[in-house]
Amino acid sequence: MQVLQDFPIIDGQGHSAGDFPADILISKMKELGAVILRNVACDKYGFIALTERIAPGVERGVAPNSNGLEFHGEAYYTPWPPDVLWFYCVQPPEIDGQTLLCDGVKLARLLSPNARAFFRRNGLVYEMAFEQSEWASYFKTENRDEVMNQLEAFPSIRARFAGDTLHTRYTTYAIRQTKWGNAPAFINSLLHALDSTQRTDIGDYGLRTEIPPAILSELQGWTTKFTYSLEWKHRDIVMIDNTRVMHARRPFRGRREIIAVNGKARF
Ligand SMILES: O=C(O)CCC(=O)C(=O)O
Numbered sequence: 001m002q003v004l005q006d007f008p009i010i011d012g013q014g015h016s017a018g019d020f021p022a023d024i025l026i027s028k029m030k031e032l033g034a035v036i037l038r039n040v041a042c043d044k045y046g047f048i049a050l051t052e053r054i055a056p057g058v059e060r061g062v063a064p065n066s067n068g069l070e071f072h073g074e075a076y077y078t079p080w081p082p083d084v085l086w087f088y089c090v091q092p093p094e095i096d097g098q099t100l101l102c103d104g105v106k107l108a109r110l111l112s113p114n115a116r117a118f119f120r121r122n123g124l125v126y127e128m129a130f131e132q133s134e135w136a137s138y139f140k141t142e143n144r145d146e147v148m149n150q151l152e153a154f155p156s157i158r159a160r161f162a163g164d165t166l167h168t169r170y171t172t173y174a175i176r177q178t179k180w181g182n183a184p185a186f187i188n189s190l191l192h193a194l195d196s197t198q199r200t201d202i203g204d205y206g207l208r209t210e211i212p213p214a215i216l217s218e219l220q221g222w223t224t225k226f227t228y229s230l231e232w233k234h235r236d237i238v239m240i241d242n243t244r245v246m247h248a249r250r251p252f253r254g255r256r257e258i259i260a261v262n263g264k265a266r267f
């Protein structure tokens with residue numbers, strides 16, 4: 001059985017993304033967790049201009065290679081996940097490569113009392129290693145002492161440098177309150193961090209919390225059944241509440257180019 005989730009697709013009717021009313025996107029995203037804007041006149045620069053009006057951030061490519069990716073909220077292995085996640089489709093995949101969405105508020109409601117109690121009692125501990133280019137860009141300094149000082153603002157993170165690599169150990173919860181609506185949502189990088197077969201692109205990243213197998217298979221069951229699968233079209237723009245909706249992707253073959261922005265809401 002496939003229980004589909006619905007996220008709204010707004011038809012931009014060929015209008016320019018530059019003029020598209022921000023309040024429509026914002027209100028749909030707040031209400032339903034994600035919104036897809038299709039059929040707008042928009043190149044990559046128009047997309048970036050739209051993000052800058054609503055929720056700007058650093059433009060990046062998506063995770064490299066053509067492997068699938070398990071469900072995750074973006075950057076949930078750090079204390080600073082973006083609140084809005086944007087994707088823009090430069091080139092739809094030739095074969096497969098759908099991006100999947102799963103509403104963490106619905107997922108939190110579906111969880112068994114046993115799973116919910118486990119996640120209330122047990123935090124998630126993530127470890128991560130950041131290369132110099134990554135930490136220097138995030139902290140806007142190349143000075144390690146300065147980075148350690150900035151990290152003191154986050155009591156939930158322990159950090160150390162080994163050479164130029166920053167190692168972090170971050171403790172948080174699997175179920176957290178959403179930013180818009182303040183509802184409990186299952187949003188984290190648990191499944192992604194545990195899926196070592198699909199994490200070939202990132203070394204030294206993992207979950208140090210043991211999740212009981214029954215809870216893990218419950219989660220895999222719900223996220224498989226309760227999935228929205230986006231069949232990318234040229235110039236699709238997706239705006240995701242990253243405090244509520246997790247994303248994943250199916251493996252693909254052939255060309256596929258999606259760009260992303262980890263955004264900070266201006267609203
Ligand atoms: O390629 C995708 O559809 C999403 C990849 C991803 O999770 C990311 O880059 O944040």
Ligand SMILES: [Fe+2]
Binds near residue numbers: 072073074247
């Ligand atoms: Fe991601």
